[in-house]
Amino acid sequence: xAVPRTGPNLTKIAAALGVSSxxxxxxxxxxxxxxxDLVQKIRQKADELGYVPSNAGRALRTGRSGVxxxxxxxxxxxxxxxxxxxxEMAASNNGYGVLIADSRGEVTTQTDAIGRxxxxxxxxxxxxxxxxxxIGAVGCPVAMVxxxxxxxxxxxxxxxEGGEQIARHLSDLGHKKILLxxxxxxxxxxxDRIGGMKAALGRxxxxxxxxxxxxxxxxxxxxxxxxxxxxxxGVTAIATVSDLLAxxxxxELQTAGFRVPGHVSVTGFDDLIFSxxxxxxxxxxxxxxxxxAEIAVAALIAEITGTQKIKSTTPQQKRTVPDTVMADxxxxxxxxxxxxxxxxxxxxQTHIPNGETL
Amino acid sequence: xAVPRTGPNLTKIAAALGVSSxxxxxxxxxxxxxxxDLVQKIRQKADELGYVPSNAGRALRTGRSGVxxxxxxxxxxxxxxxxxxxxEMAASNNGYGVLIADSRGEVTTQTDAIGRxxxxxxxxxxxxxxxxxxIGAVGCPVAMVxxxxxxxxxxxxxxxEGGEQIARHLSDLGHKKILLxxxxxxxxxxxDRIGGMKAALGRxxxxxxxxxxxxxxxxxxxxxxxxxxxxxxGVTAIATVSDLLAxxxxxELQTAGFRVPGHVSVTGFDDLIFSxxxxxxxxxxxxxxxxxAEIAVAALIAEITGTQKIKSTTPQQKRTVPDTVMADxxxxxxxxxxxxxxxxxxxxQTHIPNGETL
DNA sequence: CTGAAAGCGCTTACAG
DNA sequence: CTGAAAGCGCTTACAG
Numbered sequence: 001x002a003v004p005r006t007g008p009n010l011t012k013i014a015a016a017l018g019v020s021s022x023x024x025x026x027x028x029x030x031x032x033x034x035x036x037d038l039v040q041k042i043r044q045k046a047d048e049l050g051y052v053p054s055n056a057g058r059a060l061r062t063g064r065s066g067v068x069x070x071x072x073x074x075x076x077x078x079x080x081x082x083x084x085x086x087x088e089m090a091a092s093n094n095g096y097g098v099l100i101a102d103s104r105g106e107v108t109t110q111t112d113a114i115g116r117x118x119x120x121x122x123x124x125x126x127x128x129x130x131x132x133x134x135i136g137a138v139g140c141p142v143a144m145v146x147x148x149x150x151x152x153x154x155x156x157x158x159x160x161e162g163g164e165q166i167a168r169h170l171s172d173l174g175h176k177k178i179l180l181x182x183x184x185x186x187x188x189x190x191x192d193r194i195g196g197m198k199a200a201l202g203r204x205x206x207x208x209x210x211x212x213x214x215x216x217x218x219x220x221x222x223x224x225x226x227x228x229x230x231x232x233x234g235v236t237a238i239a240t241v242s243d244l245l246a247x248x249x250x251x252e253l254q255t256a257g258f259r260v261p262g263h264v265s266v267t268g269f270d271d272l273i274f275s276x277x278x279x280x281x282x283x284x285x286x287x288x289x290x291x292x293a294e295i296a297v298a299a300l301i302a303e304i305t306g307t308q309k310i311k312s313t314t315p316q317q318k319r320t321v322p323d324t325v326m327a328d329x330x331x332x333x334x335x336x337x338x339x340x341x342x343x344x345x346x347x348x349q350t351h352i353p354n355g356e357t358l
Numbered sequence: 359x360a361v362p363r364t365g366p367n368l369t370k371i372a373a374a375l376g377v378s379s380x381x382x383x384x385x386x387x388x389x390x391x392x393x394x395d396l397v398q399k400i401r402q403k404a405d406e407l408g409y410v411p412s413n414a415g416r417a418l419r420t421g422r423s424g425v426x427x428x429x430x431x432x433x434x435x436x437x438x439x440x441x442x443x444x445x446e447m448a449a450s451n452n453g454y455g456v457l458i459a460d461s462r463g464e465v466t467t468q469t470d471a472i473g474r475x476x477x478x479x480x481x482x483x484x485x486x487x488x489x490x491x492x493i494g495a496v497g498c499p500v501a502m503v504x505x506x507x508x509x510x511x512x513x514x515x516x517x518x519e520g521g522e523q524i525a526r527h528l529s530d531l532g533h534k535k536i537l538l539x540x541x542x543x544x545x546x547x548x549x550d551r552i553g554g555m556k557a558a559l560g561r562x563x564x565x566x567x568x569x570x571x572x573x574x575x576x577x578x579x580x581x582x583x584x585x586x587x588x589x590x591x592g593v594t595a596i597a598t599v600s601d602l603l604a605x606x607x608x609x610e611l612q613t614a615g616f617r618v619p620g621h622v623s624v625t626g627f628d629d630l631i632f633s634x635x636x637x638x639x640x641x642x643x644x645x646x647x648x649x650x651a652e653i654a655v656a657a658l659i660a661e662i663t664g665t666q667k668i669k670s671t672t673p674q675q676k677r678t679v680p681d682t683v684m685a686d687x688x689x690x691x692x693x694x695x696x697x698x699x700x701x702x703x704x705x706x707q708t709h710i711p712n713g714e715t716l
Numbered sequence: 717c718t719g720a721a722a723g724c725g726c727t728t729a730c731a732g
Numbered sequence: 733c734t735g736a737a738a739g740c741g742c743t744t745a746c747a748g
Contacts, residue, residue, distance in 0.1 A: 007497075009725055020735045025727060035733060055479040056423065057725030059414035060740045067457070067478070078631050081438050088460050097457050097478045099425070102446050120425070120455045121413040139365075222637075244632060247605075251637040254612035273436050274602060274632060279580075279609040367741055378719045383743060393717060415741030418724045 008049040009057075017045055028053075059121065067097045068300060069117030073130040074105040078244060078272050083145075086293035087126060094301055096123070103130060114138055124300035141303035143296040146188060155295045155330045157287035159189050162334035163196025166239050166267050166285060169336060171205060174345040175237040175265065179230055180209040181249065182241045190241045193269060197239055212245065222248065228256045231264050236345040243268035243275045246282050250341065261343035271337055281339035291332045366407040367415075375403055386411075417479065425455045426658060427475030431488040432463040436602060436630050441503075444651035445484060452659055454481070461488060472496055482658035499661035501654040504546060513653045513688045515645035517547050520692035521554025524597050524625050524643060527694060529563060532703040533595040533623065537588055538567040539607065540599045548599045551627060555597055570603065580606060586614045589622050594703040601626030601633045604640050608699065619701035629695055639697035649690045 010028075014021040019038065027034040027042040028051075034042070045051075059065045068091050072080060084100070091098045101117050103110035110130055117125060124141040135142055144154040170178055180197055182190045194209055201207055215224050227238075227249065240246045246268030250260055260266050260280055268275060271286035368386075372379040377396065385392040385400040386409075392400075417423045426449050430438060442458065449456045459475050461468035468488055475483060482499040493500055502512040528536055538555055540548045552567055559565055573582050585596075585607065598604045604626030608618055618624050618638055626633060629644035 010727095011725075021725090022727080022736080023734055025725095026734085029727085033733070038733085052477055054418070054725050055477070056414055056417035057740095058727080060412070060418050060724090060742085061726045061728085063740075065414065077439065078436075080442075081435065084438075084442070084458060085460050088458055092459070092474060097474065099455050099457050100442060100446055101450070102443050104443075116450060116455070119410055119413070244635060247632055248635045248637070251609065251612065254609065255617075255637045259613075274605055277602060277606045279606070279613045368743095369741075379741090380720080380743080381718055383741095384718085387743085391717070396717085412741050415724095416743080418726085418740090419742045419744085421724075 008046075008051045009054065010051075013042065013045050013049060013051060016049070017041060064123050064304065065121040066095065067099050067120070067122050068297065069099045069101060069114075069120070069122035069125045071101050071103060071110065071113050071117065071125060071127045073103055073110070073128055079270055081273070082289045083128065083293075086289040087297065089290065090293035090297040094297060096297070096301070105130060123304045126296050126300065141300050143300050145292060145296055155292050155299070156332065157292060157334055158331040159192035159334070160196035160199070161331075162269065162285040162287070162336075163193040163198075164200035165196075165334060165336040166269070166283075167197040167200035169283070169338065169342065170237045170239060170265060170267065171201060173237075173265065173342060176205055176345065177234045177236055178205060178207045179235045179238045180207055180240075181238055181245055182209060182211045183245055184213045185211040193241045222252065227252055228258070231258060235264065237265040237267070237342070239267045241269050243270050243272040243282055243284055246284070246341070247274065247278060250278065250280075250282070260341055262346065265342040265345070267342055276339065280341040283339045283342040284337050286335045286337050288332050288335065295330050295332070366404075366409045367412065368409075371400065371403050371407060371409060374407070375399060422481050422662065423479040424453065425457050425478070425480050426655065427457045427459060427472075427478070427480035427483045429459050429461060429468065429471050429475065429483060429485045431461055431468070431486055437628055439631070440647045441486065441651075444647035445655065447648065448651035448655040452655055454655070454659070463488060481662045484654050484658065499658050501658050503650060503654055513650050513657070514690065515650060515692055516689040517550035517692070518554035518557070519689075520627065520643040520645070520694075521551040521556075522558035523554075523692060523694040524627070524641075525555040525558035527641070527696065527700065528595045528597060528623060528625065529559060531595075531623065531700060534563055534703065535592045535594055536563060536565045537593045537596045538565055538598075539596055539603055540567065540569045541603055542571045543569040551599045580610060585610055586616070589616055593622065595623040595625070595700070597625045599627050601628050601630040601640055601642055604642070604699070605632065605636065608636065608638075608640070618699055620704065623700040623703070625700055634697065638699040641697045641700040642695050644693045644695050646690050646693070653688050653690070 010021040010024045014024045017024070019042070023034055023038065024042050024046075027039045028046060030039075055066065068087075070084065070087050072083070074080075084098075088098045099117055099120055099122055101113035103113045107130055114125065114127070114135070118138055118140065122140060124143065125138065126143050126145060127135055128145045129135060135144065146154045146156050167178075178201065180194050182194050184190055198207065198209075210225065212222070212225070216222075231253070238246075238249050240249060246266050250266050253260055253264060253266070258264055266282070268282045268284040271284045275282040275284050368379040368382045372382045375382070377400070381392055381396065382400050382404075385397045386404060388397075413424065426445075428442065428445050430441070432438075442456075446456045457475055457478055457480055459471035461471045465488055472483065472485070472493070476496055476498065480498060482501065483496065484501050484503060485493055486503045487493060493502065504512045504514050525536075536559065538552050540552050542548055556565065556567075568583065570580070570583070574580075589611070596604075596607050598607060604624050608624050611618055611622060611624070616622055624640070626640045626642040629642045633640040633642050
């Protein structure tokens with residue numbers, strides 16, 4: 001004997017009205033094979049009884065769960081709120097739910113996370129891969145959100161172009177000596193951002209790139225960056241690959257007595273929650289996550305309802321065909337947000353840290 | 359004709375081995391009614407075929423989906439990553455999945471969000487309510503994560519006690535004139551934090567509370583706070599209810615030429631991602647989200663598998679019994695994290711904004 | 717220890 | 733336009 005449900009089901013509505021459950025199903029799904037009259041009566045009865053369809057029954061029958069899995073490299077990532085919010089919105093607008101899984105920054109955990117979602121019967125997967133990771137065939141459509149430079153089909157913001165915008169902005173302000181600050185040289189996203197910056201800086205602009213993470217890993221500290229020294233030797237702008245890095249630089253400079261943007265301009269990336277709130281507010285690049293999410297979700301749904309017409313409720317393991325979904329790499333444009341952390345380049349002047357000017 | 363699955367199912371394993379699917383089911387679920395020999399053979403065959411159980415089939419049969427819903431007031435909340443990560447971890451450790459829904463800060467959307475999750479057949483709900491919201495009976499167990507002062511059963515960090523810790527820390531450092539800075543006076547959490555601070559400050563300590571959000575709503579700006587004026591009139595510490603607010607205050611003070619903690623100490627709350635990264639790093643209160651998540655998930659699972667032995671696959675609407683879950687309000691302790699944004703109180707000295715000392 | 721059977725709620729191809 | 737029937741994959745009470 002299986003577990004009965006206490007709520008009303010199709011059969012109960014059918015019984016209450018003296019019709020067949022097939023008719024109730026057809027009426028409620030609006031497939032149009034039922035007379036307007038009956039549809040009306042059935043709808044009313046369903047409302048009256050507080051009918052809510054059973055996902056399990058439907059999923060078992062149709063082979064589709066109506067749920068998408070979202071795999072995140074590390075939920076602690078400050079960009080995650082934007083991502084999750086956009087994905088949830090895009091999915092729920094299309095009648096899908098979103099199941100989350102966190103891979104805590106590790107590749108094996110990423111595989112586990114994907115496995116857990118597959119076991120839960122997701123119809124498709126949105127994966128924000130750990131840097132450099134490739135996803136094998138998993139038995140359901142996969143949309144990757146990464147950089148355009150990642151091999152394979154992905155949706156993503158055009159990080160390179162964002163880097164170009166930042167660089168042009170600084171260049172327009174007259175900066176001639178710029179520090180480009182990255183964190184992790186193994187990150188595709190960060191490389192694209194820095195690459196775009198470099199590409200957009202003219203020959204007349206002197207720039208230097210520093211990656212922070214390797215310095216920290218070798219036991220260095222942020223102090224090893226010698227920001228005050230760099231500024232005194234003529235750097236008038238510091239372009240970073242992330243608002244978090246920009247915040248670090250900004251507050252460090254302020255503590256050392258430099259003014260931003262008076263002495264140095266600072267830029268970030270991602271328009272994180274705190275960026276408009278700090279003083280000076282951060283000039284940054286905002287990505288249209290909503291659009292990225294819509295593209296990813298639409299691609300997934302097209303694949304789910306199209307090509308894979310006959311799809312199992314449960315995953316087919318050991319599939320050989322790759323099933324990543326996007327027809328092509330989609331690039332979503334970036335928007336430059338100019339706030340007060342950037343300003344005209346000011347010629348170098350001798351300056352003693354700690355706030356006192358000579 | 360229903361949609362066939364391409365992957366192996368119980369029946370295929372059974373057929374391959376010449377046993378019944380009931381036996382396969384019993385063997386794989388380890389209920390112990392099958393001989394060790396057979397269990398061994400069945401397990402092996404299942405692995406060989408790459409068997410993954412169908413959630414839909416199981417859910418339909420057992421009336422349980424194995425999924426918990428997480429309703430967030432606003433995914434953009436900077437604390438959300440910590441919450442989602444902890445919940446996902448606690449749930450998946452217990453064999454449950456987590457479906458997310460964002461209520462975008464609005465009450466009606468919160469109701470919609472809950473509705474969507476219920477329709478997806480979640481077995482239980484974790485709700486981080488929009489401030490002041492009560493959740494009606496929804497037909498499945500609900501765990502609320504809020505302040506202990508919220509009426510109803512909740513798990514939460516002990517925000518009051520966190521406020522006390524901060525206040526004691528500042529008091530121990532010798533601060534005698536403290537500004538308590540809140541954002542939204544309608545927030546239970548923020549009121550608890552401020553309440554705790556006040557309670558722990560001795561009679562000899564002068565304090566004033568300012569709520570920022572009403573000022574901003576009336577068209578004021580952060581500048582209306584007149585932080586420089588307050589500091590010059592003797593405030594040596596500013597205790598805020600959030601790291602975001604602390605960051606705002608910190609950078610504004612720095613821009614105005616004050617040193618933190620030299621001239622003023624600043625504290626936050628929540629230990630957000632940027633807090634250890636800014637200079638000076640923020641002294642704050644860290645909440646043990648993992649523990650909160652474990653309590654909430656455990657309570658939910660107890661309710662799901664216990665009391666409600668016979669539970670429908672789909673929600674029963676219009677239930678009359680309240681089904682909030684926690685036996686009692688659980689309070690999780692807070693941890694004070696002392697970083698460099700706080701230091702000994704320094705006596706007031708005349709100081710001209712903009713970095714020049716007389 | 718093992719199996720036959722029922723049934724969870726739904727949808728769809730088919731017959732009328 | 734409407735209904736009877738089958739079946740998606742699973743688990744469990746029951747019989748042997």
